[in-house]
Amino acid sequence: MSAGESPTIVIPFVSPRAGDPVITSELVADHGLSDDEYERICRIMGRTPTFTELGVFSAMWSEHCGYKNSKRLLQLLPTQAPWVIQGPGENAGVIDVGDGYALAFKIESHNHPSAVEPYQGAATGVGGILRDIFTMGARPIAVLDSLRFGDLDSARVRYLFGGVVSGVGDYGNCVGIPNIGGEVAFDRGYEGNPIVNAMCLGLMKKEDLITASASGVGNTLMVVGARTGRDGIHGATFASEELSEESEEASRPRVQVGDPFTEKLLLEASLELISSGAITGIQDMGAAGITSSASEMAGRAGNGVQIDVARVPVREPDMTPYEILLSESQERMLVVATKGHEHEVHRILEKWELEAEEIGEVTADGRFRVLENDAVIADMPALPLTEGCPTYEREGIEAEEVRQLREMDLTEHLIPNGDLTKAFLLLLASPNVASKRWIYHQYDTTVRTSTAVRPGGASGVVRIRGTKRAIAATTDCNGRFVYLNPRRGAMIAVSEAARNLVCTGAVPTAITNNLNFGNPLKQHIYYQFREAVLGMADACKAFETPVTGGNVSFYNETDGRAIYPTPVIGMVGIIEDLSNITPQSFQSKGDDIVLLGENTAEMGGAEYLYVTAGLVAGEPPRVDLARERQLQRAVLTMIQNNELRSAHDCSEGGLACALAECALGDEEAPFGVKVELDDTLPPVATLFAESQGRIVVSCAPDRTENVIKLAMDHSVPARRIGKVGRRGEAFHVTAIAGQIKIDLVTLSRAYFGALPAIMNTPASSVE
Amino acid sequence: MRVGVVTFPGSNCDYDLYKAAQQVGADVEFIWHRQKNLDGYDVVMLPGGFSYGDYLRAGAIARISPVMEDIVGFAENGGPVLGICNGFQILCEAGLLPGALIRNVSLRFESRDVHMLVEQTETPFTSEYQKGQILRIPIAHGEGNYEADGQLLEQLEAEGRIVFRYVNRGGEMTEEANPNGSRNSIAGLTNESGNVLGMMPHPERAMEEVLGSVDGMGVFLSLAANLSTVVL
Numbered sequence: 001m002s003a004g005e006s007p008t009i010v011i012p013f014v015s016p017r018a019g020d021p022v023i024t025s026e027l028v029a030d031h032g033l034s035d036d037e038y039e040r041i042c043r044i045m046g047r048t049p050t051f052t053e054l055g056v057f058s059a060m061w062s063e064h065c066g067y068k069n070s071k072r073l074l075q076l077l078p079t080q081a082p083w084v085i086q087g088p089g090e091n092a093g094v095i096d097v098g099d100g101y102a103l104a105f106k107i108e109s110h111n112h113p114s115a116v117e118p119y120q121g122a123a124t125g126v127g128g129i130l131r132d133i134f135t136m137g138a139r140p141i142a143v144l145d146s147l148r149f150g151d152l153d154s155a156r157v158r159y160l161f162g163g164v165v166s167g168v169g170d171y172g173n174c175v176g177i178p179n180i181g182g183e184v185a186f187d188r189g190y191e192g193n194p195i196v197n198a199m200c201l202g203l204m205k206k207e208d209l210i211t212a213s214a215s216g217v218g219n220t221l222m223v224v225g226a227r228t229g230r231d232g233i234h235g236a237t238f239a240s241e242e243l244s245e246e247s248e249e250a251s252r253p254r255v256q257v258g259d260p261f262t263e264k265l266l267l268e269a270s271l272e273l274i275s276s277g278a279i280t281g282i283q284d285m286g287a288a289g290i291t292s293s294a295s296e297m298a299g300r301a302g303n304g305v306q307i308d309v310a311r312v313p314v315r316e317p318d319m320t321p322y323e324i325l326l327s328e329s330q331e332r333m334l335v336v337a338t339k340g341h342e343h344e345v346h347r348i349l350e351k352w353e354l355e356a357e358e359i360g361e362v363t364a365d366g367r368f369r370v371l372e373n374d375a376v377i378a379d380m381p382a383l384p385l386t387e388g389c390p391t392y393e394r395e396g397i398e399a400e401e402v403r404q405l406r407e408m409d410l411t412e413h414l415i416p417n418g419d420l421t422k423a424f425l426l427l428l429a430s431p432n433v434a435s436k437r438w439i440y441h442q443y444d445t446t447v448r449t450s451t452a453v454r455p456g457g458a459s460g461v462v463r464i465r466g467t468k469r470a471i472a473a474t475t476d477c478n479g480r481f482v483y484l485n486p487r488r489g490a491m492i493a494v495s496e497a498a499r500n501l502v503c504t505g506a507v508p509t510a511i512t513n514n515l516n517f518g519n520p521l522k523q524h525i526y527y528q529f530r531e532a533v534l535g536m537a538d539a540c541k542a543f544e545t546p547v548t549g550g551n552v553s554f555y556n557e558t559d560g561r562a563i564y565p566t567p568v569i570g571m572v573g574i575i576e577d578l579s580n581i582t583p584q585s586f587q588s589k590g591d592d593i594v595l596l597g598e599n600t601a602e603m604g605g606a607e608y609l610y611v612t613a614g615l616v617a618g619e620p621p622r623v624d625l626a627r628e629r630q631l632q633r634a635v636l637t638m639i640q641n642n643e644l645r646s647a648h649d650c651s652e653g654g655l656a657c658a659l660a661e662c663a664l665g666d667e668e669a670p671f672g673v674k675v676e677l678d679d680t681l682p683p684v685a686t687l688f689a690e691s692q693g694r695i696v697v698s699c700a701p702d703r704t705e706n707v708i709k710l711a712m713d714h715s716v717p718a719r720r721i722g723k724v725g726r727r728g729e730a731f732h733v734t735a736i737a738g739q740i741k742i743d744l745v746t747l748s749r750a751y752f753g754a755l756p757a758i759m760n761t762p763a764s765s766v767e
Numbered sequence: 768m769r770v771g772v773v774t775f776p777g778s779n780c781d782y783d784l785y786k787a788a789q790q791v792g793a794d795v796e797f798i799w800h801r802q803k804n805l806d807g808y809d810v811v812m813l814p815g816g817f818s819y820g821d822y823l824r825a826g827a828i829a830r831i832s833p834v835m836e837d838i839v840g841f842a843e844n845g846g847p848v849l850g851i852c853n854g855f856q857i858l859c860e861a862g863l864l865p866g867a868l869i870r871n872v873s874l875r876f877e878s879r880d881v882h883m884l885v886e887q888t889e890t891p892f893t894s895e896y897q898k899g900q901i902l903r904i905p906i907a908h909g910e911g912n913y914e915a916d917g918q919l920l921e922q923l924e925a926e927g928r929i930v931f932r933y934v935n936r937g938g939e940m941t942e943e944a945n946p947n948g949s950r951n952s953i954a955g956l957t958n959e960s961g962n963v964l965g966m967m968p969h970p971e972r973a974m975e976e977v978l979g980s981v982d983g984m985g986v987f988l989s990l991a992a993n994l995s996t997v998v999l
Binding site for chain 2: 442
């Protein structure tokens with residue numbers, strides 16, 4: 001018997017509430033349900049649902065909550081490893097990080113709200129992910145943000161970008177969680193539909209782990225935190241639709257408003273509640289509000305719940321049960337208090353000047369029952385809400401347009417159009433390559449006094465106080481690669497994330513993913529999704545980094561045009577000894593620069609093509625997972641043996657840009673660079689191709705031999721390519737038949753000045 | 768040294784301050800914002816954060832918090848009070864320090880390392896520093912732009928009450944080195960009797976090499992050196 005088909009023996013009759021609209025096929029369609037799905041609901045109910053019941057089903061069976069079009073493929077991802085304590089299905093994944101500590105971490109999207117109201121959309125995205133972490137019993141220790149926007153020459157895009165950055169910043173800053181990294185990319189492929197993914201890491205003692213289940217029949221359900229208002233009603237369904245030009249005005253009421261101050265109080269109160277032992281479960285009221293939190297908690301425990309909406313503290317009068325059940329007002333929690341310990345919950349919440357109210361209880365009958373005072377408003381089996389959502393596997397076919405772009409001949413672009421140094425400066429000043437300081441200088445990165453590596457490097461690092469250990473985290477995905485070749489692009493995203501962690505000295509350990517795609521009902525989008533999941537599964541297996549949770553965001557389309565498929569990889573790694581933390585920039589003049597891996601002429605999807613020709617085309621660079629793994633093992637060994645002074649991954653902008661970043665560091669004390677590359681490739685490829693599997697390291701000259709030997713031992717190609725110069729010396733990179741030569745002041749201005757110059761242009765016209 | 772770290776609803780650097788004071792050997796306790804009795808503390812610290820969400824104006828609501836009445840009394844009796852970031856804002860709102868902290872000139876939150884010059888070492892907070900020493904310390908604030916009228920600035924300068932000033936690496940006061948537009952590049956100042964210090968930079972975030980700087984330790988070491996000998 002599948003969960004969706006459970007026979008209902010007694011069919012409780014629920015009379016419609018006065019004022020409820022009549023259920024018509026139009027109303028059903030407005031709720032995002034197909035005719036088949038509606039029939040299925042009637043079968044499950046044994047009768048026609050009431051308006052309120054329809055709303056509940058619609059939210060729970062939305063793409064956002066029900067994973068209709070993704071669930072079957074997601075099952076292909078590896079989720080197990082000895083260090084995984086909690087895999088997918090909870091508020092967040094949890095892994096063992098040693099010394100008695102566990103790490104909870106998760107990434108989540110807030111793309112649609114941010115497209116409509118960038119500041120609040122982004123802020124509430126951060127708020128939601130923090131709650132997912134502290135409801136596991138973990139104290140949030142770091143935030144990362146992964147962002148995508150259209151090109152910054154549009155005033156509208158600058159408005160979205162500026163608003164999102166201050167929304168992410170203000171929320172995290174106020175709650176007091178350091179931002180330790182993330183990424184941002186700008187490409188016309190995201191115009192109109194930005195991507196805002198926020199990731200949070202939380203630390204706890206292993207024994208403090210708590211889950212979100214409604215266990216213990218007779219225990220009391222309590223809503224704690226902010227009051228319930230009319231904001232964000234049907235946000236989950238909204239997140240499961242495409243955007244159109246009308247969306248902005250029409251959808252604004254569906255965007256929630258954040259209050260980070262209340263969040264901070266809720267965080268402290270929740271952690272105190274968990275350690276008090278007065279509660280058995282706790283869950284954030286995220287998408288679909290009380291409905292999803294109550295039914296998911298019931299579902300996990302195999303119990304039922306009964307809620308009286310009249311007891312839910314509301315912000316405004318005359319809210320209907322439908323509204324109360326589906327409101328997505330922020331900073332609220334559903335708590336299951338052990339019977340008889342409700343006063344303890346009240347006491348703790350009062351201390352933090354927050355409200356708590358008993359709204360119902362855990363029942364044994366497996367029903368999701370809603371009362372309004374004495375009247376039953378909804379009565380439905382709980383399990384089908386969370387488990388009975390129909391799932392689909394669709395046909396996927398690659399778009400002809402993409403195939404043509406991928407097969408485009410790029411030979412003509414290998415001939416530089418003018419001076420190489422000029423092209424290089426253009427590339428370095430592209431917002432995709434240039435310093436992101438303008439962003440992270442708006443984020444508190446040092447609060448909680450544990451940030452060992454701040455944003456701006458390959459990955460952020462927070463130490464675990466009282467131990468020698470640290471946690472590294474990164475988010476990565478090059479959407480252009482995924483667009484051109486979804487399977488390979490997803491493999492590259494995982495490989496790059498792992499490479500970034502390794503460069504700071506961390507062992508890649510586990511993944512949370514945020515799969516941002518267009519409308520899965522379209523065959524070419526489903527193709528992208530399927531291929532990306534398959535590529536990701538292969539790469540996760542190769543790196544032994546299981547996926548412990550994440551988020552799927554479909555329908556990222558504006559006026560029918562989808563974003564680049566963007567499966568963002570949030571990866572965490574463990575640094576076993578703080579002394580292994582390795583900087584990405586050069587540290588000492590006279591050091592040798594060694595290139596690990598090989599340069600190739602693979603220009604597909606390179607930033608160089610976008611900057612010089614406005615092109616997103618070609619076959620993305622090959623990725624050999626076994627060799628990539630060997631490269632990473634080699635670098636970790638070098639770091640553990642204390643051979644390296646710095647390590648930097650080669651990604652957007654290629655080897656030349658990686659070298660520039662190594663030279664510039666944090667701007668205060670840049671180093672000169674003298675590098676000679678003897679590859680028999682066109683210089684454009686040697687310098688700017690984004691071939692995979694390359695890391696630039698620097699070491700004291702007496703270590704070079706060891707470094708090269710260790711690389712060889714791992715079958716990794718390695719060669720000394722040059723030297724770190726003095727401060728004030730030039731940045732000089734020669735390839736066969738071409739060179740880049742430039743003074744450090746100009747280099748620094750291009751790299752650090754680009755984003756401020758763009759963003760400080762007054763945003764006079766907010767379109 | 769017995770240190771009390773005040774926690775207002777919305778404080779978020781209280782734990783960091785707690786650990787910093789503990790690191791120099793202090794006996795530290797949190798003081799809940801509703802607590803009324805400050806007996807037995809050698810120094811009271813007001814942490815950074817967003818007390819009461821910084822709604823209305825940074826520090827404006829914390830100022831009327833129950834504990835503040837006693838903190839004013841504690842300071843008036845000569846007790847050392849250190850306010851960092853939001854703590855500095857609260858001290859200004861409470862009238863324990865003159866002037867006001869307004870929105871950064873950039874109109875953005877500013878979070879990064881700054882350099883600041885130690886100008887006064889004859890305070891219980893800075894005696895372990897060298898005069899003219901340049902410190903590298905993180906800032907993280909949206910409203911740190913110190914504002915005072917000409918007369919007050921003259922008075923502060925004349926009385927030597929400006930303890931820290933934003934400078935560049937070379938120790939020069941420049942516009943670029945001033946992260947928020949503060950008058951006279953003021954990063955920290957004391958009250959008239961020198962027992963209340965407010966500063967925007969976060970010395971508690973610069974206490975360990977692994978965090979990038981140990982330049983903030985002087986503040987806590989100075990307090991420990993000056994207060995450990997107090998006989999209760």
